[in-house]
Amino acid sequence: xxxxxxxxxxxxxxxxxxxxxxxxxxxxxxxxxxxxxxxxxxxxxxxxxxxxxxxxxxxxxxxxxxxxxxxxxxxxxxxxxxxxxxxxxxxxxxxxxxxxxxxxxxxxxxxxxxxxxxxxxxxxxxxxxxxxxxxxxxxxxxxxxxxxxxxxxxxxxxxxxxxxxxxxxxxxxxxxxxxxxxxxxxxxxxxxxxxxxxxxxxxxxxxxxxxxxxx
Numbered sequence: 001x002x003x004x005x006x007x008x009x010x011x012x013x014x015x016x017x018x019x020x021x022x023x024x025x026x027x028x029x030x031x032x033x034x035x036x037x038x039x040x041x042x043x044x045x046x047x048x049x050x051x052x053x054x055x056x057x058x059x060x061x062x063x064x065x066x067x068x069x070x071x072x073x074x075x076x077x078x079x080x081x082x083x084x085x086x087x088x089x090x091x092x093x094x095x096x097x098x099x100x101x102x103x104x105x106x107x108x109x110x111x112x113x114x115x116x117x118x119x120x121x122x123x124x125x126x127x128x129x130x131x132x133x134x135x136x137x138x139x140x141x142x143x144x145x146x147x148x149x150x151x152x153x154x155x156x157x158x159x160x161x162x163x164x165x166x167x168x169x170x171x172x173x174x175x176x177x178x179x180x181x182x183x184x185x186x187x188x189x190x191x192x193x194x195x196x197x198x199x200x201x202x203x204x205x206x207x208x209x210x211x212x213x214x215x
Contacts, residue, residue: 003106003107003108004099004107004108004109004110005107005108005109005110006109006110006111007100007109007110007111007142007145007146008111008142010107010109011109011141011142011145012141013141014137014140014141014144016141017140017141017142017144017145018144020109020145021100021144021145021148021178022178023144023148023172023178023179023180024177024178024179024180025179025180025181025182026179026180026181028181031171031173031179031181032169032171032181032182032183034158034169034171034201034204034205034208035169035183035184035201035204035205037204039197039200039201039203039204040200040203040204040207041200042196042199042200042203046082046199047196049078049082050082050195050196050199053074053075053078053079053082053195054188054192054195056074057074057075057164057188057189058189060074061132061164061165061189065131065132065133066131066132066164067131068114068129068130068131070131070164071129071130071131071132071162071163071164072114072115072129074164075129075162075164075167075188076114076115076127076129076160076162077115079160079167079198079199079202080092080115080117080127080160080202082199082203083199083202083203083205083206084203084206085117085125085202085206089119089120089210090117090118090119090124090206091117091118091119092115092116092117092118093113093115093116093118094114094115094116095112095113095114096112096113096116097110097111097112098110098111098112098113098146098149099149100145100146100148100149109145111142111145111146113126113127113128113146114127114128114129115127119209119210122152122155123150123151123152123157124155124157124158124209125157125158125159125160125205125209126143126146126147126157126158126159126160127159127160127161127162128142128143128146128159128160128161128162129161129162129163129164130161130162130163131163131164132163132164132165132189133163134163135163136161136162136163136165136166136167136168136185137161137168137185138163139161139162139163139168140161140168140170140182143159143161143170144159144170144172144180146159147159147170147172147180148172148174148178150174153174153175154175155212156171156172156173157171157172157173157174158170158171158172158205158209159171159172160202162188164189165187165188165189165190166185166186166187166188166189167185167186167188167194167198168182168183168184168185168186169182169183169201169202169205170182170183183201186198186201
């Protein structure tokens with residue numbers, strides 16, 4: 001019987017994630033073009049909502065660091081809602097339990113995704129949060145493990161990582177060989193326009209996913 005290990009214990013670094021999951025990062029700029037495409041401009045209502053989101057973030061951030069739960073409530077969840085991921089055709093699962101079987105059959109990694117977005121029964125997006133004192137990139141190894149647990153091998157998987165100060169997007173393809181690419185980090189706490197830009201990327205990803213599904 002395979003030994004069951006928590007993802008957070010088994011994968012603590014990017015090198016461990018790449019090695020255990022047989023995964024590599026691509027530097028090919030053509031791999032992850034979705035965050036560089038011509039992006040949809042926010043409507044007046046969306047911009048007002050973004051201004052409210054950032055005002056709340058600054059207000060609560062002034063008291064000090066934000067823990068993961070606060071980052072989810074103040075940043076991650078409002079952005080997903082505003083970008084349409086809580087509405088049809090998408091479905092949301094919070095704290096979704098997942099297991100990842102390692103190729104050698106000797107280990108099974110187990111963990112919980114902060115927020116999982118599905119289209120019908122297909123995984124389309126994983127969102128991982130960290131507290132503000134931790135680099136947003138520290139969520140990458142864990143997020144990659146969860147993205148590799150996606151049973152739909154043919155479709156791209158997207159990840160959104162945030163610590164409340166920054167947002168980072170990830171794209172992963174499992175075939176023909178597992179590889180991933182990263183966007184730049186969007187500094188939503190320090191620069192007002194960066195929150196708008198991160199939202200535009202997120203909304204564009206949602207539109208791209210629904211188009212590819214035929215919706």
